[in-house]
Amino acid sequence: MKLTNLLKYFYWERIYSYWKESNTKKIISISLFSIIIVGILFSNFIPKQVTLSVDEVAKRNITSNVTAVIVDEEKTEELRQQAIDNVQKVYQEDKYALSNARSDVNYFFSKVSDIIMNEEGIDEEIKKDVETLLIVTKPTNLNLSLDTSQLANYLITTSEEDLERMREVSLEVVTNYMDKPITEEALTNVLNEALNQIENLPYAEEAREVIKIASINVIRPNMIFNQEATERAIQEAKEAVQPVQKTIKSGEIIVREGDRVTQEQISTLEQLGIQRTKSYPIALIGAALFVLLTIWLLVEYMKRYYEKILKNDKQMLLIGLIFIIVLLFTRILTAIEISDRPEINALIGYLAPVAAGSMTIAILIDNRLAYFMTMLLALYVGLITTGNQVFFAITAFVGGTVGVYRVSKLSQTSDLARSGVYIALANIITITGLSLIAGNVNLDMLLIGILLGGVSGILSAVLMIGALPYLESAFSITSMIKLLELSNPNHPLLKRLLLEAPGTYHHSLLVGNLAEASAEDIAANPLLVRVGAYYHDIGKIKRPEYFVENQRGFENPHEKIAPALSALIITSHVKEGVELAKEARLPQIIIDFIEQHQGTGLAKYFYSRALEEDREGNISEDSFRYEGPKPQTKEIALVMLADAAEAAVRSLNAPTPENIKEMVTKIIKEKLNDGQLDECDLTFKDLDIISNSFCKILDGVYHKRIEYPDTIVREFEKRREHDGDNDN
Template sequence: MLPFASLGRKVASGISLLMKQRKVRRSLAATVFFVILTLLISVDFMPQKVDLQLGDVSREDVYAPREVEFEDKDKTEERRQIAAANVEPQYEDNEQASGAVRQDITSVLESIKVIQEQGDLSNEEKEGRLRSLLHFSMSEQDLAVLARPGADSLKLLDTELNKYVAAAMEKGITQENLEETKKSIVTGIKSLHLDNAYINLGQGLTNYYLRPNKIFNEIRTGALEQAARESVPPVMVTIKQDEKIIGVGDVVKEEHMKKLEALGLTRSLASWRGVVGTALLVAILMLVVLFYLYQQNREIYKHAGHLYLLGIIVVVVLAVAKGLLAIDIDTWRQLDAQLGYMVPLAAGGMLIAILLDSRLAVLVLAIMSFLLVLISGGRIEFGMVGLISGFAGVYSVSKLSQRGDLVRAGLYTGAASVAAILTMGIIGNNSAGLVLSSGLILGTINGLLSSVLTIGALPYLESTFGITSSVRLLELSHPSNPLLKKLLTEAPGTYHHSILVANLAEAATEEVGGESLLVRVGAYYHDIGKIKRPYFFIENQMTSDNPHDKIAPSLSTLILTSHVKDGLELGREYKLPKDILDIIEQHHGSGMCSYFYHKALENNGAENVNEDEFRYEGPKPQTREAAIVMLADSVEAAVRSLQNRTHGRIEGLVRKIIKDKLLDGQLDECDLTFKDLDAIANSFLKVLSGIFHSRVEYPDMSKEMERRKNRNAGSRKQLAGKNPAQ
């Protein structure tokens, strides 16, 4: 057993190593999604409604759940065969055949005449020569008669036989009427009242030499037959919704089976050809999506988790569609046939737009609509409604600005579904009652279901795949968030500083084309680590007493730089997204605490101070968003401490800070360009000019207040000196 156990461990180890390879995992996931999608589209998992075979007696009434039009292939083929059979055969004339036949007959008769007139030959010799001359057999009695002279009989036979042959040739001899023509000529010969020997001679000559002068043209005839077949239109059979297909006690006939098959009521599994075709289609569509991502969004293409997310959304939405289409409502077959309008394709489109990319959502939505048509057995109206409602959903969530937009997206989706269902009902000539009921009820349910599924699935997908959606960012940006409330109450100065940094960073990000909402939220939380020791940071010091005056510069530096690590711990405790944690970790990079570094130099001398001890641990900003927050943080703090804030001094300070960060290497690992840095500086100046603008000096109001006070006092004295009786 030990060798087998060792072999098993080696195999398991090999499989484990294989599964750790990125390409293997992606290929395996693609195969799984491919198989699931193929089965969802091509296989009916639900029990069949009827179980009837040809010749069975039906035990129930079977009604058509929907309207279907299909081709009766047997009747179509029967009509096409009739059309092909009615085509006249096509022949080509052989002009040489007529002359050749008559020449051959005349030549034989002349040779017989010559033999008859040879007097030096005996009758036996003449019979022998006649036997050699003729290529068909004749009796000895006939040969004996023919050996004796009979010029008149030969002449009459020659004349009449050639006349009959010429008439037949002129009429046309084909392979089909050859025998009949021979019989007709022989009948004419028999009417000549000749000796039986000459009659038999004429019959033999006719049977041997007569041949068709019209040759059958198979190619032309086949082409005409094919044209006749193609001219016959397919025999279409229309089954109306709720039409009775077969009743109780009826014997199942061929026409019943055709209708049941067209409605999909007799097949539990698709044929192998259908499965293969569906598999090829799914493979092509998957390649289309991957090629699009490779060309247009390489970031998603390279991120395996995003591809898995995309596959899961498509599979789940189509599985919901499969389940809705399988519902059987006996009490209302009309509603049963319309349930495809409830398929929440818009939920898949909105999830992809929110979590991944709006343009990708449009492409995948179009593909899912096409697959819905296949799943529903060719119901194009279902696919069109899903496509239109999905477009409305994607458009409504493409620019989320608040959490209520998701609810509004559901309303837009429902309205689009109602309009699309009504339109498709009018096109399909459905009854007004059915159109209104299915449009208003199912369309509204579609919108609500799409919105509920999107809102419900979004948090789980975000946490599972580590994606920070705009909805999650909007939730984090709300002032009622517990962590922001904690920052406001325990470190109010830091909270106000974070708000200003967020304004600066968001304006700059919009200029360079980054994720402005992510930057704003990241700026809100970038200094949450200061909550642990708020009074060690100057913006939270309400008095002139500074605790750093009582401790060593190295300890002050340690306290200041530790707010990054404290912020990460606090962020993980409150389950902040990874993108926000990255901004918290990188918003100082490996920058230096210059004030305490220079203070240490003054106290201890350059030879006793290690510069690295006065730097943040890093890492440097890896994204443009983190870099912008770092620049905005530094600029806000510096401008706040600036005296006499004129526009020129603010601009000089802003550009100096950005230049210092650049020269210090803090921007080496992000993708900001010099053009971006100039745009960032200009956007900072616009915001700062609105915050720290010069104000109009108010006049001294003390003298005016004194004048009004004296005037009011004088008025009261005048009123008191008057006589009340006056």
């Protein structure tokens, strides 16, 4: 029994350790995500209405549920065939045809001459050789009046002069006819014309017969058929024929009950998406391939630009969940029939709440990533919806993009509600523009489409606002909405800071303004910077009187204690701030500001005092440094610099623009030389931008006020007295 329990333990332990591996979880999660998306996508490819075959009798009327322009394939094919028939064959000239034909004539007579040369009488062997030369090789209507035996006897006994005369005439006939273009198709006619001409020559019958044989056998086509060029011309003619289009109106009957189904009707039904000829496995494979392709695109995109998010299992799970929820909503909406009219139901794709997913990703994860996700979601909307799929995809993309833009710069929670209005307006403009581009504007359908687009914008905002709190809580994410809540002065910690350490409170507000002013210019999050600055010194609530900004009219308690103890009290405000933040359940991203805003900096004033009092050299610099860690992000580093710069400039006796600039530059250099900025990604260009921004704001805050002359003061007092008398 113990052995069995031990084996079970190792079995489950092995499964658990396998599951804990990050790559394993990613593979399983991606596989599950792919299966769900394929299921949603494939559900739209399952045949919904009919599967007809040619010559089948229709059992009911089949109507179109959309207005669409389709291709009349039968008419288009007919026009293509006409174009092919009109294409003339392409020929290429044979420049050597005539010379070869003349050579063959010369060869014929030369051969006859060689055979009969120096022979007397008629020898049977000689006669057979001559008869061989007199065989007609071309199929014509040539009917020789004399047989080859008679012609052979004639040639053997004829004179050399007569042979030469027959050769010249044959060459003349061949040249006359082969100077003109001759194709394979025209050859028979040319040969017959040549025979008729020879028949009318003023020569003996035997001589005409020999000339006929010598000429007909060598006349050939001098225009060679170019098959490749002809096929190319046929293809060009086919491609030049534009598809014949016809418009199918919504509600139009395609196949009537009781009629035999034609191939043309099946083609129409397929183009309208009513007839599905593809099999389930093929559709499933297609859906799976498309899903895998989009997942690959997403992973490659994130590898290049968002590697940290790709390695964060929680954030990747959140992206997948949002993606699935949006597609499920879209699929459910497209399955609903809101009217008895098919053309109205076909517009339901405009309700796809892509903007809800886009805005949620922008708020919870990253607004730039949200733009890419919007594009992918729009592609899926085009596949899931029926009818004007391209219009639905374009509208979804535009609405989602506008939504991301509207929430990327939130300054108050009411901006969330307003984003729905902007999305609705973008949808309405897009739908109107696309309808005008299509050219077949139906005012009723356009108004319904506009209504659905407007509803989609408002619905997206409602869904996003409703889902945000749950997703924030479930995935432990601090969104811009949460940051806006934390920036509210009525937050318990900020109220305590105001009441118990008012100097620190106002210092924090000024630090927030300083840091926020330059955040956007260095690609940092302005809202996060501002909220982090509000809470960075929250630990000073514990002992406010030990910090100079709260010592208004009171004596300095540090004068009565040792420098080491003073340094401990000052540096401990970081640890105490972290404790207060955790008790108040502030997000970790804000706790990081409290913990890192001083880095490992040195409490210089108390360290200097300690050095003055130390006579034995036992003072360690480490005892006067903050515990850290150093700032890990641009936002925290920005607050560190703003914190130090504001405190330093406040201490200036004469805060002129020159002195302020000198002090700010000094503070930034000290932090840089001390290595406090080593672990964040601020650049020298960023530091220059920060310095200029700080100087501009601090100069406005601490500029010298103009003193009014005594005469002006007395004049103001007289006016106040005069106004008081008039009131009485």
